[in-house]
Amino acid sequence: xxxxxxxxxxxxxxxxxxxxxxxxxxxxxxxxxxxxxxxxxxxxxxxxxxxxxxxxxxxxxxxxxxxxxxxxxxxxxxxxxxxxxxxxxxxxxxxxxxxxxxxxxxxxxxxxxxxxxxxxxxxxxxxxxxxxxxxxxxxxxxxxxxxxxxxxxxxxxxxxxxxxxxxxxxxxxxxxxxxxxxxxxxxxxxxxxxxxxxxxxxxxxxxxxxxxxxxxxxxxxxxxxxxxxxxxxxxxxxxxxxxxxxxxxxxxxxxxxxxxxxxxxxxxxxxxxxx
Amino acid sequence: xxxxxxxxxxxxxxxxxxxxxxxxxxxxxxxxxxxxxxxxxxxxxxxxxxxxxxxxxxxxxxxxxxxxxxxxxxxxxxxxxxxxxxxxxxxxxxxxxxxxxxxxxxxxxxxxxxxxxxxxxxxxxxxxxxxxxxxxxxxxxxxxxxxxxxxxxxxxxxxxxxxxxxxxxxxxxxxxxxxxxxxxxxxxxxxxxxxxxxxxxxxxxxxxxxxxxxxxxxxxxxxxxxxxxxxxxxxxxxxxxxxxxxxxxxxxxxxxxxxxxxxxxxxxxxxxxxx
Amino acid sequence: xxxxxxxxxxxxxxxxxxxxxxxxxxxxxxxxxxxxxxxxxxxxxxxxxxxxxxxxxxxxxxxxxxxxxxxxxxxxxxxxxxxxxxxxxxxxxxxxxxxxxxxxxxxxxxxxxxxxxxxxxxxxxxxxxxxxxxxxxxxxxxxxxxxxxxxxxxxxxxxxxxxxxxxxxxxxxxxxxxxxxxxxxxxxxxxxxxxxxxxxxxxxxxxxxxxxxxxxxxxxxxxxxxxxxxxxxxxxxxxxxxxxxxxxxxxxxxxxxxxxxxxxxxxxxxxxxxx
Numbered sequence: 001x002x003x004x005x006x007x008x009x010x011x012x013x014x015x016x017x018x019x020x021x022x023x024x025x026x027x028x029x030x031x032x033x034x035x036x037x038x039x040x041x042x043x044x045x046x047x048x049x050x051x052x053x054x055x056x057x058x059x060x061x062x063x064x065x066x067x068x069x070x071x072x073x074x075x076x077x078x079x080x081x082x083x084x085x086x087x088x089x090x091x092x093x094x095x096x097x098x099x100x101x102x103x104x105x106x107x108x109x110x111x112x113x114x115x116x117x118x119x120x121x122x123x124x125x126x127x128x129x130x131x132x133x134x135x136x137x138x139x140x141x142x143x144x145x146x147x148x149x150x151x152x153x154x155x156x157x158x159x160x161x162x163x164x165x166x167x168x169x170x171x172x173x174x175x176x177x178x179x180x181x182x183x184x185x186x187x188x189x190x191x192x193x194x195x196x197x198x199x200x201x202x203x204x205x206x207x208x209x210x211x212x213x214x215x216x217x218x219x220x221x222x223x224x225x226x227x228x229x230x231x232x233x234x235x236x237x238x239x240x241x242x243x244x245x246x247x248x249x250x251x252x253x254x255x256x257x258x259x260x261x262x263x264x265x266x267x268x269x270x271x272x273x274x275x
Numbered sequence: 276x277x278x279x280x281x282x283x284x285x286x287x288x289x290x291x292x293x294x295x296x297x298x299x300x301x302x303x304x305x306x307x308x309x310x311x312x313x314x315x316x317x318x319x320x321x322x323x324x325x326x327x328x329x330x331x332x333x334x335x336x337x338x339x340x341x342x343x344x345x346x347x348x349x350x351x352x353x354x355x356x357x358x359x360x361x362x363x364x365x366x367x368x369x370x371x372x373x374x375x376x377x378x379x380x381x382x383x384x385x386x387x388x389x390x391x392x393x394x395x396x397x398x399x400x401x402x403x404x405x406x407x408x409x410x411x412x413x414x415x416x417x418x419x420x421x422x423x424x425x426x427x428x429x430x431x432x433x434x435x436x437x438x439x440x441x442x443x444x445x446x447x448x449x450x451x452x453x454x455x456x457x458x459x460x461x462x463x464x465x466x467x468x469x470x471x472x473x474x475x476x477x478x479x480x481x482x483x484x485x486x487x488x489x490x491x492x493x494x495x496x497x498x499x500x501x502x503x504x505x506x507x508x509x510x511x512x513x514x515x516x517x518x519x520x521x522x523x524x525x526x527x528x529x530x531x532x533x534x535x536x537x538x539x540x541x542x543x544x545x546x547x548x549x550x
Numbered sequence: 551x552x553x554x555x556x557x558x559x560x561x562x563x564x565x566x567x568x569x570x571x572x573x574x575x576x577x578x579x580x581x582x583x584x585x586x587x588x589x590x591x592x593x594x595x596x597x598x599x600x601x602x603x604x605x606x607x608x609x610x611x612x613x614x615x616x617x618x619x620x621x622x623x624x625x626x627x628x629x630x631x632x633x634x635x636x637x638x639x640x641x642x643x644x645x646x647x648x649x650x651x652x653x654x655x656x657x658x659x660x661x662x663x664x665x666x667x668x669x670x671x672x673x674x675x676x677x678x679x680x681x682x683x684x685x686x687x688x689x690x691x692x693x694x695x696x697x698x699x700x701x702x703x704x705x706x707x708x709x710x711x712x713x714x715x716x717x718x719x720x721x722x723x724x725x726x727x728x729x730x731x732x733x734x735x736x737x738x739x740x741x742x743x744x745x746x747x748x749x750x751x752x753x754x755x756x757x758x759x760x761x762x763x764x765x766x767x768x769x770x771x772x773x774x775x776x777x778x779x780x781x782x783x784x785x786x787x788x789x790x791x792x793x794x795x796x797x798x799x800x801x802x803x804x805x806x807x808x809x810x811x812x813x814x815x816x817x818x819x820x821x822x823x824x825x
Contacts, residue, residue: 024418527795
């Protein structure tokens with residue numbers, strides 16, 4: 001695969017599919033971000049559902065197009081629900097996205113990520129640079145759930161990890177990096193204001209779930225989702241007076257993204273170089 | 276009862292009572308919608324409280340004007356809290372509103388609704404067409420928590436169910452239907468944008484709780500609440516650029532609804548025909 | 551200490567420190583307010599984290615600059631997590647802020663507050679007048695989580711309690727009162743619209759946590775946090791059309807508070823009298 005496959009048209013095609021199919025995204029996620037995540041999924045055209053009871057996660061995953069696991073506010077029964085849902089998704093060949101929120105902050109988060117990765121397959125892991133650094137065995141410090149390093153410092157390890165584990169990894173930051181170990185695409189869309197609204201990273205993870213629900217090429221789906229997030233964020237930031245107005249403008253922009261927006265704003269250096 | 280009792284004046288009288296009394300609405304609801312629900316209740320003039328511990332639900336229900344049960348993000352101890360609070364509400368003759376979120380998606384949700392309905396009385400059940408269809412024994416599919424059918428396809432069964440069970444049922448949709456088995460009123464207020472914001476259905480359920488807290492005629496209270504929701508939604512949609520701005524405008528509109536708004540915007544065909 | 555130490559400059563110095571240090575605030579708080587609290591902490595420049603698992607609360611508190619405990623939606627394992635985190639904070643001499651949400655509504659809340667106060671130290675307790683009245687042994691009724699009395703009616707008891715327990719108490723209301731038993735400062739900033747948005751009180755508590763994270767003088771930090779909240783609220787209210795727009799404007803204002811805003815808007819009568 002070369003990056004010439006990521007074009008404004010390929011991004012737009014997935015957005016149109018999300019709007020047409022309205023993929024059901026089953027989120028087992030943290031309490032803080034449920035509202036913003038559900039709203040972003042609705043805004044982009046997907047259908048969010050949250051369900052964490054052991055009694056129903058298998059059935060919900062069976063109905064869903066994709067499963068999103070997020071360890072932001074852990075507890076034991078939620079972890080068991082994640083593991084059960086993951087096994088069901090694996091059994092049915094449904095994509096699974098994992099957000100290792102705060103990995104590096106506590107041992108419990110490290111153990112939980114290990115349990116999930118030993119339990120079965122994960123299609124995509126998305127995190128900030130601290131989280132991905134820790135995933136790859138670096139001892140990057142995290143500050144709670146906020147990153148203390150840059151994607152540039154962990155991308156090499158992430159590529160090695162992705163290759164060794166046959167894994168797609170997305171690192172969010174000023175520049176996003178999406179790698180499958182062979183190809184790495186940089187996405188320069190986005191705006192620093194996204195870091196001033198809680199749950200924007202978690203929302204990117206859920207957005208990847210929506211795109212995985214309509215595109216069997218998981219790598220492209222991940223890149224497309226990050227581009228869509230970034231462009232909506234940029235457009236929102238242009239009009240925002242701060243993080244409060246930004247959040248709503250972001251939802252409005254996700255809802256109204258057009259082919260022309262993607263065309264004019266997509267910033268993928270490899271694509272530009274190839275064009 | 277004939278529908279001539281639902282007039283702009285009757286709606287407005289309840290809104291004024293909500294603002295004057297500020298009924299305490301005890302919500303045992305799902306994690307996703309707690310923020311939007313609490314904010315909508317505050318905006319309309321009510322006083323929301325969320326409490327789910329077995330140790331305190333009876334006392335909280337005792338203080339409250341109405342109890343709202345919502346099965347959106349179930350787990351066993353939350354169900355037990357719902358059942359305990361419901362028994363207390365029944366004992367004290369306080370109204371109970373039930374939102375069967377995602378009924379039809381998993382067996383666990385069906386079992387939970389059965390447990391609640393077998394546990395005691397529920398004054399009003401509000402859901403989308405898929406949820407109400409499933410409640411009435413149809414095999415309507417649901418897509419997670421989103422409806423896959425229209426209210427028109429389930430209203431007859433809902434009327435039969437309401438009559439058989441002495442139950443008020445509200446079906447949300449492009450047109451809302453509120454039935455007690457004898458009378459069915461259609462409310463044509465609302466806007467499709469409401470479906471693009473998470474928790475608007477759950478918010479309608481909580482809003483019914485607020486109106487039940489100030490009007491002993493539960494059927495009229497339910498109709499009034501749906502009209503107030505719909506008009507606030509319509510007015511918000513006129514100014515919104517998408518679901519982000521819509522949500523805030525909706526809160527602003529709920530907060531500032533006036534008698535003139537109700538007068539000019541209420542769309543109840545039976546009332547119009549009778550007038 | 552005399553109130554002349556609270557000046558626009560002292561408030562502004564703490565805001566600048568929050569922005570520079572970005573203190574990590576560990577919240578064990580209620581489900582309803584997690585979103586608004588995290589967003590307000592980010593907007594003011596702090597770094598929020600929510601974690602409640604017994605397996606990780608000690609490590610998270612160890613990383614944090616301050617611990618915030620909030621009893622809004624209790625259950626047994628959350629209480630145990632609060633107690634464990636509190637002991638760790640005490641051991642490491644980190645500040646602890648407590649929000650006794652709904653104290654007076656149920657016995658369970660009273661028992662929980664007793665358990666926390668018997669478990670170890672709490673640096674600051676912030677509540678509305680009903681909650682603080684109940685804390686001080688008055689039989690003030692609460693209406694769920696909303697106050698049914700005024701700060702003026704409980705301030706004397708609060709001062710006695712603060713002196714007897716070597717405790718800082720902040721009472722939110724039309725006028726806020728912050729006392730350590732010896733000194734009591736009134737803050738007249740704020741706007742009634744803050745009561746129409748869920749979680750603004752809880753947000754004030756978390757904001758105190760952020761300021762405690764950068765100022766070792768806990769009393770001044772508390773006063774400064776209440777002033778910053780109040781001024782952001784006032785500025786937001788000037789432009790708001792209702793609680794929906796208010797909430798976002800509040801975040802924007804917190805994010806963009808300037809020295810000039812504090813200078814022109816700070817309303818601390820004792821300071822004005824001393825000036």
